[in-house]
Amino acid sequence: MLWTVLLALLVLLLLQTHLSVCLRELRSGVSSSPASISSSSPSSSSPPSSSSNNATQQRQPGAIIIGVRKGGTRALLEMLNLHPDVEVAKAEVHYFNVEEHYRRGLAWYKTQMPFTLPGQLTVEKTPGYFAAPQVPARVWAMNPAVRLLLIVRDPAERLVSDYTQVLHNRLTRHKPYLPLEELLLNEGRIDPGYKALHRSLYHQHLARWLEVFPMDQIHVVDGDALIKDPFPELRKAERFLNLPPKISPNNFYYNTTKGFYCLLSAGHDKCLDESKGRPHAPLSTQAFKKLCRYFRKPNKLFFEMVGRSFPWC
Numbered sequence: 386m387l388w389t390v391l392l393a394l395l396v397l398l399l400l401q402t403h404l405s406v407c408l409r410e411l412r413s414g415v416s417s418s419p420a421s422i423s424s425s426s427p428s429s430s431s432p433p434s435s436s437s438n439n440a441t442q443q444r445q446p447g448a449i450i451i452g453v454r455k456g457g458t459r460a461l462l463e464m465l466n467l468h469p470d471v472e473v474a475k476a477e478v479h480y481f482n483v484e485e486h487y488r489r490g491l492a493w494y495k496t497q498m499p500f501t502l503p504g505q506l507t508v509e510k511t512p513g514y515f516a517a518p519q520v521p522a523r524v525w526a527m528n529p530a531v532r533l534l535l536i537v538r539d540p541a542e543r544l545v546s547d548y549t550q551v552l553h554n555r556l557t558r559h560k561p562y563l564p565l566e567e568l569l570l571n572e573g574r575i576d577p578g579y580k581a582l583h584r585s586l587y588h589q590h591l592a593r594w595l596e597v598f599p600m601d602q603i604h605v606v607d608g609d610a611l612i613k614d615p616f617p618e619l620r621k622a623e624r625f626l627n628l629p630p631k632i633s634p635n636n637f638y639y640n641t642t643k644g645f646y647c648l649l650s651a652g653h654d655k656c657l658d659e660s661k662g663r664p665h666a667p668l669s670t671q672a673f674k675k676l677c678r679y680f681r682k683p684n685k686l687f688f689e690m691v692g693r694s695f696p697w698c
């Protein structure tokens with residue numbers, strides 16, 4: 386009797402090993418297929434991609450894109466997803482910054498993640514993490530070794546992009562919204578109370594992360610450079626994430642209609658949706674200059690923190 390049970394267990398073990406080898410082979414066959422690219426679309430309502438059907442387990446992320454909002458977080462996530470060893474959470478999870486989600490615990494968080502094989506890297510992006518004070522300690526509590534990616538962009542441009550997104554959301558819900566200049570200026574001077582302005586004060590938010598994480602665990606991606614030429618930024622991100630260099634310049638092509646780089650894999654292409662790279666709401670040159678002047682000192686503080694500078698206005 387005991388021998389029969391032992392034999393059955395042995396057969397089961399062999400079957401499991403065989404299955405996991407098959408899955409790995411299947412996975413490497415589809416990793417750069419169009420399915421794995423289109424499955425990462427934020428607005429996609431399609432069923433799980435074949436790669437997730439064939440994979441084994443949902444795991445907590447080994448890397449998180451923490452921000453900044455409107456910095457190019459979606460582009461970075463989609464581009465990282467080109468790598469065969471990376472799987473990404475399609476939607477923003479807002480686990481660490483939304484109390485209702487955080488209360489659900491890590492088990493719930495994991496259910497928001499893609500299925501992966503051992504050795505694959507899970508990545509999620511929630512730009513709201515960067516400016517939320519409670520988040521750094523919570524991320525650390527989950528995994529003090531997690532790698533953090535922060536994609537930044539000229540803070541003045543980011544602010545206008547932020548405003549444009551809110552304006553667009555309000556208009557689609559048939560709600561009115563004040564012109565940017567009215568929100569930004571108070572008696573001709575920059576109003577520090579404007580929320581989108583506060584989100585562009587990168588040094589303040591980064592200071593909170595640096596109370597918890599060392600700087601070498603945070604990789605700063607240049608969002609403006611990613612727009613102009615994505616490949617060099619992706620190569621640096623691969624290096625930071627300890628990934629073998631698999632993403633190549635051939636994974637990108639400039640789409641003249643969109644005015645941005647789009648992704649190319651196995652002969653199939655994908656551009657980010659129309660909410661990314663849309664025309665910005667108008668702002669007078671005078672107001673924009675005031676904005677640039679306002680950010681000069683905060684930018685300097687940010688450059689000191691990250692040990693490099695950016696050609697911002």
Ligand code: A3P
Nearest residue numbers: 455456457458459460546645646657661662663
């Ligand atoms: P704009 O819409 O202001 O141009 P996020 O994904 O964090 O919301 O950032 C959106 C920004 O990503 C866009 O801001 C756009 O400039 C930038 N971006 C970077 N690379 C892009 C790409 N290849 N296609 C579209 N947008 C891209």
